Amino acid sequence: MRHTFPLLLATTLLSTPLMAQDDLRAAALEAFKPLPSTVPAVADNPITPEKIELGKALFFDPRLSASGVFSCYSCHNLATGGDDNLETSIGHGWQKGPRNAPTVLNSVLNEAQFWDGRAADLAEQAKGPVQAGVEMANTPDNVVATLSSMPGYVAMFSAAFDGAAPNFDDMARAIEAFEATLVTPAPFDAWLNGDDAALNADQLAGMQLFMDKGCVACHEGINVGGHGYYPFGLIEKPGAEILPVGDKGRFAVTETADDEYVFRAAPLRNVSVTAPYFHSGKVWDLKVAVQIMAESQLGEALSDQEADQLVAFLDSLTGEVPAVTVPSLPAETGNTPRPTAEVLTAPE
């Protein structure tokens, strides 16, 4: 759904330069929510240890790609913030993807997936890159043939899905189950949970600015964004180097004129470690990204100190990635389809 803008929210929050922590926390808890202490539940996909184990194997398995080069992990690298730190990802045949890869961390808590929200959930999302010609360039049939050729996968699917043989839908559900475990509690959560010492003065001032200036109007909730769709350039469109004219965002999903250059508000958890920024991936400096946002979305020219404090607040959203041990994947058999580096579709 499209949100209306609670533009008045900010003015009601702040009356003094720095609120008392308890008051600031009370205001923050109206806008945000700390991460849960357990794996978030997922609609229509009960999370079980067997699904998580299978999903982890699939997430790390480059044999989901036609070339055998790319796994989910390649572009959603758990060592580098759950993304690939590239402008846009490089995939099959050295083709460049159209948009910056979002982080997989905490993505289970987004309202919908992809920059334009075209996938309702992570299970639907997981099917996209596997088949995209510029990403993993595979087909569901070939993926199922690959997984079915390995007794280890057959056993894991059976254990996770009540005796089922490997299939594309359950592959996606298992990946969703593993990804649901990738939540990253941060100093921000510790502070929301009552630990006054978790944030320093700059971070607190930044949080107050975040609410005062109105950033929170779009970047709210448990993921500090990831909910609702908004035009990029609400007040003033950024230049075409940042907002390329050819990518009309959610318009491609809804075909509604109102949705031209509309994108899902980026979830901001771990934003400090997931440069470069925006769907175009054109901005590497978080402070610059904050300044662009303030101008384009709020019509605000931030002072240098304000920008620094906002960045300090965003730093407090960098969380701890759960310990993930590299799985040992089943070995290929004589029936496993062989990888091919051939590029069958022309680059877009």
Added chain:
Amino acid sequence: MRHTFPLLLATTLLSTPLMAQDDLRAAALEAFKPLPSTVPAVADNPITPEKIELGKALFFDPRLSASGVFSCYSCHNLATGGDDNLETSIGHGWQKGPRNAPTVLNSVLNEAQFWDGRAADLAEQAKGPVQAGVEMANTPDNVVATLSSMPGYVAMFSAAFDGAAPNFDDMARAIEAFEATLVTPAPFDAWLNGDDAALNADQLAGMQLFMDKGCVACHEGINVGGHGYYPFGLIEKPGAEILPVGDKGRFAVTETADDEYVFRAAPLRNVSVTAPYFHSGKVWDLKVAVQIMAESQLGEALSDQEADQLVAFLDSLTGEVPAVTVPSLPAETGNTPRPTAEVLTAPE
């Protein structure tokens, strides 16, 4: 060094169809050696926890490549036997490497590195792919600039190398230290260490055949290979589809006519999970690979049962990969060189 062939060894080992386990073990311990229970020592590079931690970070870091796409882990994937399960690796610009990527597992125990032994140790080896135009396509200067731009790496280098700033040599030493931890105790080791139940009858028969037929002449020692250089096609050269005429192996290192088509004997630990086989990566089926070896190196046509038993023995070399937790890498800064997908050198 070039080994001479102890061709008489086999005949002295076997007098009965299946030796008593104790006799077989005594013979096997003449030829092989179980893995150590601690991290192997490395010449001129004392292993410390700080070096291992830094090396692990570097091993997983795609920013060692010019494109930001490839890390050591990409082609030496710990989830798939320490290699990439490709004929030859795909690297920068979607170029194909010249030879099959060997497993990193237990590689610290090889006499030298690469198929032609051109690197004396893993530290020397690690510098190769980082700079190879068809692999990571980076330069030492750019790597050092990248690492020096991140305070997290500066601190890790300092801790690991007595206050040193990031530099290319220590990068390689740290990677070697991490790789030294990647040893994989297998049922084969348990049996060598005295556990009669660790191997089944087929595996024992296969081990006896391995020694009897003379496979052990080249594939001996702690890594069941990885020591000494031998002509591929000693008795009968395999076809050009398996032994391409353009790749003369160790000849390129020594420029000695005797070394044409000479390669380091492949270490066979984890061979069951590291298809495809040979330096050309042209054979996917281990049984076929075993048959080719028997014919080309020993002039032996194996019976079907013999080939199956040899494969069963090789399966017993599949070990347990140590638990490796994905590291959280330092984030880029404003000074970090940006990735480039551009291909500066023409494919070879």
